[in-house]
Amino acid sequence: RAHGLAAGGEWAVDVVAAVPVDTLELELPAALDLARAARALRDDPLLDGHVLVHGYEGPDTWLDVAGTPFRVRRALDAGGGVLRGLLRVSGTTRLTLFAPGSRAGVDIVVLADSSSSMSVDDLPAPEEVRWRPGRRGRPRLTRMEALKDALHAMIDARMLHGAGVGTRFALLRFDVATAPVFPPHEGMEEVGDAAAATRLRQAVTLLNFRDQGTDIGQALHRAGELLHRYGSPDNERLIVLVSDGAHVPQFAEERSGESVQGTQDPVALMEELHTGLGIRLHTVGISAPDYFDQWWLGQRAAWGSRWTRQPPLGLVPNHALLGELAAAAGGDRQRIGGVEVLERYFAELGSGVERAVGTPGSGPLPPLQPPTAWQRLTVRAERAGTVPAEEWRALAQALLQAYSRVVRTSLPRLGYHLLAPTGWDRLRHLESRARDLDSFSAWVSHAYKILNEPLPEALRRPHRHDPARFDLPGLVAPFADGRTSELHELRNYLHHRRDDPKYAKGNRLAGEIIRRHTGTYAPEDDDEVAWSRLQLGLTRNLTAVFEEAAEILDRPPLTPEHEAGAADGADDGERREGPPPPDPAGPRLVQGYS
The missing domain is CATH 3.10.330 (Vcp-like ATPase; Chain A, domain 2)
Structure with a gap:
């Protein structure tokens, strides 16, 4: 429905x-x-x-x-x-x-093409862009106007999402020469507060095109120098090249032969910056052939006798070189297009940075693991229909051992017990066999209080929380597929009035769980085979979840500083999910149950 x-x-x-x-x-x-x-x-x-x-x-x-x-x-x-x-x-x-900017420090140099071709107004303006201040409803934007709008979107995003600790930024304009725009002197600057953002906005506003050619090679060389001299050693290093694509260097006579040789081939230079200094490159191509062709056909009257079907080469967008540069610097995705593409990219750059990884691994698959003793018992029990007493006890003890291992390993890894240590007077109820509805209901109540209720909210209801915010994000995976939530749904089903309409959705979920384990939605109250099968299925799933969780807790920490802080219980001001460590004066603890 x-x-x-x-x-x-x-x-x-x-x-x-x-x-x-x-x-x-x-x-x-x-x-x-x-x-x-x-x-x-x-x-x-x-x-x-x-x-x-x-x-x-x-x-x-x-x-x-x-x-x-x-x-x-x-x-x-x-x-x-x-x-x-x-x-x-x-x-x-x-x-x-x-x-995201809050998780990774990235030093960024944006190279803004300011050559004469950036004056071409071949970019269709979306309706909401036409009426921005100073536009007066014009249907097209120059390439420079689109770039400046996109840079303003980046500043807005950086102020909204945060720039990241230690992130530094520089904006350079380039044509046949390169000059700083922000900061106005040689260097890089953090853009983490309103004052710095205002200075950057003012610098972007003053950005304009000049009647010059384009030398992408020397611009990349200058950006590489900035990142090497002023970037943080611990940060990612990124150059963002925004251009309509033409590379027409004009080498002055006073340049040394070494400098000319180094920038005549921008692809070789970018490959050297990437392999030698770890610098990555994002390329953003302004305009596109379709935009330009339509614009050029409309220029016949304005150009008069100078207009020809073959436009001047320096005005035509050519993004082939940008693609070669991106491939030489690690293969990050190239963006090409108009106003929407520019603004989307720079808004994302303001909130974080994207990096190409490559393709999935092609190594050998991990070997199949032989079934554990309790898994073999489970298969035999399912075939037999009911569980012999000694085999059920072995299955229950496997669950208790997995629980005990989680209790024992979580404290040194997280700084608190993932499951509360529990005395034997309560744990023994998990070994009770279900023979009918009443005994199964009692078992579910005890299992829920011991194995589900003490869990942090992020593990009890992982679909409502961002796993990245949990103390050990990798630990969320075993709990995310619903195996532990079966206890929650069945407990609610067994302890609420089943004919109450407000519980209809929960009843359907519980019915699906029962059917999955027993083959029927509503077993008779005295159907020992059905209730024992349901208990068996839940026990098997819970054992698997807690064994997987214990394996993750036993792994060497991925972030030693964070793990050390959690292990000694230090309060570093970070948000921590989960209960505090238990009172050592509490009841007898079962941490090494066997």
Whole structure:
């Protein structure tokens, strides 16, 4: 009914082919820096062939990569169009990482083309742009006007989202020469407060084109010098080249032969900056052939006898060189287009930075793990219909051991117990066998209080929270598929009036859980086989979840400083989810149950 399906209607199931993804943009997890996250994505052979559903309204889509969740921001086709629906990651999918400004320090030099071709007004102005101050409803913008609007969008985004700790910025204009725009002197400056943002806005406002050619090579050389001399050693280094694409250097006689040789080939220079200094490059191509062709046809009257079908080469947008430069500097995606493309890119740059990672790993798949003893017992029990007493006890003890391991490993790793240490007088109830509805209800109540209720909110209801905000983001993955929430749904179902309309949705969820484990929605109250199977299924799932959680807690920390702070219980002012450490004077603790 919630999806508009009428009761009693006909149903059909169709086979739908997953659409291959050309570019998959993921968000940098809080637990990793850019280098580690990129390495994790490149080294994971399980990404190739992964199928996901993305692009619909609802919870965010997450990919688990080696135990760390990555949020999916966008999936694109080869033409840059946004994909929605059933999607497939392939061995040729280009992976990119978006690092929010608050999580990654990035030193940025923006190179703004100010050659004479930037005066061409071949960019259609969207309706909301036409009536900005000074535009008077003009239907087209010059390339320089579009660039300045985009830079203002970047400043707005940086003030909204924060620039990141230690992030430095410089804006240079270039034609045949390069000159600083912001800061007005040689160097770089942080743009983290309103005063600095105002100075940058004023500098952008004064940016204009000149009647000169274009030398992209010497502009890249100057930007590389700035990042090398004034950038922070711990920050990412990025050059953003914004141009309509022509490279027509004019070398003055007073330049040394060495300098001329170094900038005549901008692609070789950019490759050297990338490999030698770790500098990355984003290229943004202003205008497009379709825009220009339409504009040039409309210039016949204005140009008079000087107009020819073949326009001056220096005015035609040519982005081939920009693509070669991007490939030489790590392969980050190139952007080409008009006002919308420029403003979208610079708004994103203001809130963070995107980095190309490469394609998914193609190494050997991890070996299949042999089933554990409790898994073998589970299979035999399911085939038999009911569980012999000694085998049920072994299954219950496997759950208790997994619980105990989580209790024991979480304190040194997180600084608090993920599950509350519990005395044997309560734990023993988890070994009680369910023989009917009443005994199963009692078991669910005890299991919920011990294994679900003490969990931090981010693990009890992971779909409502950003995993990146949890103390150990990778720990969210085992809890995100609903195995532990089954306890919550069944407890509510068993303890509320089932005929109350306000519980109808919860009752349907509980019915699905019961059917999944027993094959029927509503077992009879005295159906021992059904209730024991349901108990068996829940026990199996809970054991698996807590074994996976314990494995993650046992791994070496990904961020030693954070882990050390959590382990000694220091209050560093950061938001921390989860309960405080227990009172040592409390009841007898079972931390090493066996």
